[in-house]
Amino acid sequence: MGNKLVTFTDQQLEDYQDCTFFTRKEILRVFKRFREVRPDLVPKQMRKDDAVNIKIPLEDCIEKLLELRENPFKMRICEVFSRDGKGNLSFEDFLDLLSVFSEQAPRDIKVYYAFCIYDFDSDQHIGPEDIDQALLLLTRNTQELTPEDRQQIVEKVMEEADVDGDGKLSYMEFEHVITRAPDFLSTFHIRI
Structure with a gap:
């Protein structure tokens, strides 16, 4: 007992x-x-x-x-x-x-950690190399996308999201992009 x-x-x-x-x-x-x-x-x-x-x-x-x-x-x-x-x-x-990653975590905390995950070189910005690395992981390093295709996607992302034109995404720019993505919260969680 x-x-x-x-x-x-x-x-x-x-x-x-x-x-x-x-x-x-x-x-x-x-x-x-x-x-x-x-x-x-x-x-x-x-x-x-x-x-x-x-x-x-x-x-x-x-x-x-x-x-x-x-x-x-x-x-x-x-x-x-x-x-x-x-x-x-x-x-x-x-x-x-x-x-x-729980459903109870607020959106701003999820956004912060998503930023950290995408910032592969941990330089406090998401640059073209970080986006390219994410693309490689998302396609599981298959030949689904040619290097030229990936470069085109990276350029398009930077064109759309890099508001200040410095060639990299700050946390604020990343947060702005994520707030426009309604599916973000549903894909950024793990059930326990």
Whole structure:
């Protein structure tokens, strides 16, 4: 009767609730999914620093998480949310990722992280090379688009979205484009 395993303290759960868009029950469900990826690595009961220090390698995340497995941006998503920048995810990284992709996350947070994901070189702008990289991922590096086709698409995107004409998209320009895309919110989420 008194043998119930406690994964997190009440204070930890309260802290996670404060910084995510999840309820306690959802946080525990996220932990269960995190642990299922590498049960040999992740203990059933998290000690104080385990949620930050125990990391699931990128390869395991992109192979074993159904939500990421088919996503062409899976590696970039993991890189953006991992504190190490290499895609290895701690529980807190994983919780942040799923929180941002949850239906409860507000549009402005989703837009910010979408910008980060598309900013492949992390220079705080989305340039022609970033757009080309996104096209390659979206077409899964097939020969669907020739280099000339991709260049034409990149030029058209820049022509339409680069309001100040500096050859790259600022966060504000990206946000303006996204606000005109009604399907954005429906494609930028993961169910837990």
